[in-house]
Amino acid sequence: MRFPLSLTRSMTGYLIRQRLAGRKRFPLVLMLEPLHACNLRCTGCGRVREYADCVHQRLSVDECLDALDECGAPIVSICGGEPLIYPEIGPLVDAILAQRKHIYLCTNGLALREQLVRFRPSSRFAINVHLDGMEATHDAIVQREGVFAEAVQGIQAAKRAGFLVYTNTTVYRRTDLDEVAVLFEYLSQLGVDGFMLSPAFGYEVFGSRAASDAERIFLTRDEIHAKFRLARRRLARYRLCSSPVYMDLLCGERELPCAAWANPTYNVRGWKGPCYLVTDAHYATYRELLDATDWDAIGPGRDARCEHCLVHCGFEPAAVLAAPRRGADLLRMAFWQLG
Numbered sequence: 001m002r003f004p005l006s007l008t009r010s011m012t013g014y015l016i017r018q019r020l021a022g023r024k025r026f027p028l029v030l031m032l033e034p035l036h037a038c039n040l041r042c043t044g045c046g047r048v049r050e051y052a053d054c055v056h057q058r059l060s061v062d063e064c065l066d067a068l069d070e071c072g073a074p075i076v077s078i079c080g081g082e083p084l085i086y087p088e089i090g091p092l093v094d095a096i097l098a099q100r101k102h103i104y105l106c107t108n109g110l111a112l113r114e115q116l117v118r119f120r121p122s123s124r125f126a127i128n129v130h131l132d133g134m135e136a137t138h139d140a141i142v143q144r145e146g147v148f149a150e151a152v153q154g155i156q157a158a159k160r161a162g163f164l165v166y167t168n169t170t171v172y173r174r175t176d177l178d179e180v181a182v183l184f185e186y187l188s189q190l191g192v193d194g195f196m197l198s199p200a201f202g203y204e205v206f207g208s209r210a211a212s213d214a215e216r217i218f219l220t221r222d223e224i225h226a227k228f229r230l231a232r233r234r235l236a237r238y239r240l241c242s243s244p245v246y247m248d249l250l251c252g253e254r255e256l257p258c259a260a261w262a263n264p265t266y267n268v269r270g271w272k273g274p275c276y277l278v279t280d281a282h283y284a285t286y287r288e289l290l291d292a293t294d295w296d297a298i299g300p301g302r303d304a305r306c307e308h309c310l311v312h313c314g315f316e317p318a319a320v321l322a323a324p325r326r327g328a329d330l331l332r333m334a335f336w337q338l339g
Contacts, residue, residue, distance in 0.1 A: 001337060001338060002194055002239060002241065002336065002337050002338075002339060003194075003241075003337060004123040004124070004164070005123075006102070006123045006124060007075075007102050007123075007124070008337060010074050010100075010102060011028075011074060011075070011320075014074045015321075015324070025261045025262070025290060025295070026072075026262070027071045027072065027073035027261075027262060027263070027264050027286075028073060028074070028075060028262040028263060028317045028320065028321075029073055029075040029076070029077050029104075029262070029263045029313075029317070030067065030068055030071055030073040030075070030076045030077070030263075030264060030266065031077050031079060031263055031264065031265040031266070031276050031313065032064055032067065032068070032076050032077065032078050032079070032265075032266055032267075033047075033059075033079055033080050033081060033265065033266065033267035033268070034058055034059045034064055034078065034080065034081070034083060034086045034088075034089075034092065034267075035055075035057070035058035035059070035080050035081045035083075035085070035086050035268070036048070036051040036054060036055050036057075036080055036081040036267065036268065037055050037056065037058070037080070037081050037082065037085060038080065038081050038082040038085075038108075039082050039085060039108070039110050039111065040082070040108050040110065040142045040143070040144060040147065041142075041143055042108075042141060042142045042143065046201070046277070047080070047081060050279065051267075051268075051269075054268050054269065055081075057268040058086060058087075058268065059266075059267070059268055060088075061088045061091055061092050061095060064092055064096075064266075065092075065095055065096070067266040067271075067286070068096065068099070068101065070285065070286045071264055071266075071286045073101075073264075074101060074102060075101065075102045075103075075104065076096055076101055076102070076103050076104070077103075077104045077106060077128075077263075078092070078093070078103060078104070078105045078106065079106040080106075082107060082108055082110070082111070083105055083106065083107060084105075084107050084110075084111040084112065084115045085111060089105075089115070089118060090118030090119065093105065093118070093119055093125065097122060097124055097125060100124070101124070102124045102125075102126075103124065103125045103126065104126050104128045104166070105125070105126070105127050105128060106128045106130065106168065107127065107128065107129055107130070107154075108129070108130050108142065108147065108151065109129040109130070109131075109147070109150060109151025109152075109154045109155065110147055110150050110151065110154075111154075112127070112129070112150075112151065112154025112155070112157070112158065113150070113153055113154045113157050116154070116157055116158060116161060116163075119163070121161060121162035121163045121164075123164070125163070125164065126163075126164040126165070126166055126193070127158055127163055127164065127165050127166070128165075128166045128167070128168050128196070129151055129154065129155055129165065129166070129167050129168070130167070130168045130169075130170070131148065131151060131167050131168075131169060131183060131187070132169055132170050132172075132175070133169075133175070133176070133179050133180065133183060134148070134179055134182060134183055134186070135148040135149065137176075137179060138151075152190070155167075155187070155190055155192065156190060159190060159191045159192075164193050165191075165192050165193055166192065166193055166194045166195065166196060166241060167187055167192055167194075167195055167196065168195075168196040168197075168198070169183070169195065169196065169197050169198075170198060170199070170200045171197065171198065171199045171200065171219070171224075171227060171228075171231070172200050172217045172218065172219065173216065173217055173218060173219050173223065174216070174217065175227070177227070177230055177231050177234045177235070178234070180197075180231070180234075180235065181234055181235055181238075184235060184238040185238075188238060188239070193239070194239045194240070194241040195235075195238055195239060195240055195241060196240075196241045196242065196312065197231065197235070197240060197241075197242050198242070198310075198311050198312040199219055199224045199227070199228070199250065199310050199311060200217070200218055200219065200311075201218075201277045201309055201311045202218035202219075202308055202309075218308070219308065220308050221300065221307065221308045221310070222252075224250060224252075224308070224310050225250070225251055225252030228247065228250035228251050229251045229252070231250075232247055232251060239339075242312065242316070243316065243319050243320065243323075243333060243336060244329075244332045244333065244336050245319035245320075245322060245323055245329055245332070245333065246312065246315060246316045246318075246319040248319075249310060249315050249318075249319060250310055250315075256315065256318040256319065256322050257299050257318060258275075258298055258299030258300070258306065258309070258314040258315060258318060259314060259315070259317040259318035259321060260274055260275035260276070260295075260298055260299075260313070260314040261274075261290065261293070261295050262317035262318075262321065263275075263276060263313045263314070263317055264286060264289060266286075267282075269282040270282035270283050270284055271283040271284070271285065271286055271288070271289040272289075273289045273292065273293050274293045274295070274298050275298065275313070275314055276311075276313045276314075277309065277311060277313065277314075278298075278303070278305050278306065280293075299314070320333075
């Protein structure tokens with residue numbers, strides 16, 4: 001199976017309960033950022049710029065757990081910043097797993113080998129390592145030599161210890177999909193469980209990068225469609241974790257509204273709104289985030305900042321939520337999960 005049976009069972013039951021309760025909006029994944037400090041400064045990352053003034057602050061474990069209790073999402077993506085440099089990462093993971101939630105720990109892999117002893121393998125716990133290409137390409141993007149090699153050694157150590165390991169690859173304008181195929185082939189030989197793929201978000205709209213730089217690295221919406229039509233053909237043999245309905249969106253074969261509300265973000269400033277990528281405000285409570293945000297004004301064609309966005313944090317949940325409405329989509333998702 002593409003994902004553990006426990007995750008499929010938990011998510012299916014959760015979706016049924018939300019629908020029976022008549023809820024229009026509900027969280028699927030809590031994007032939990034216990035800190036924004038990082039041991040790298042990657043080319044496409046907006047966090048190191050947006051949160052530069054609070055990079056030394058961090059949430060307590062209790063604050064993290066309170067946020068999870070408040071929203072009730074079945075899945076937690078622990079991100080940041082680099083979560084493996086969060087001092088309480090072991091106790092935090094243990095506490096979330098004790099609530100029978102599912103965790104994706106998103107890491108650059110630089111500290112993975114040394115921090116692995118903090119965790120125990122579980123079908124509810126997956127390590128998600130960010131790799132944007134083979135060694136030369138990836139090290140250039142993260143702006144430090146040796147990161148790819150260290151991340152690979154971390155992946156090997158994690159697989160030997162019995163952990164679920166996935167990778168996440170961001171696609172930029174200059175991304176060579178033939179190189180991505182080589183990367184996925186190599187990682188498949190290491191036993192990696194699946195590959196996440198998403199277009200980058202153009203942070204240049206916030207003035208965080210010169211326009212000339214943005215033009216070089218970020219994709220327009222039409223370029224995303226062209227790039228991912230090629231990706232679907234070139235990478236079909238690998239265990240992609242991008243769902244078939246989401247791939248339809250990326251390839252320009254259908255449209256769905258952004259479901260940013262399904263993946264709320266909580267960090268040292270509070271509940272980030274409206275989404276993981278765009279910031280208008282931070283709210284004290286999850287309910288305030290839901291009630292204060294005009295969700296119908298968010299997304300391509302509605303907000304200029306979203307025009308070229310098809311990032312998974314907003315559109316993968318849209319695909320998941322849309323699938324049950326069409327029998328053909330539901331069957332595709334079922335067969336894909338079994339593949």
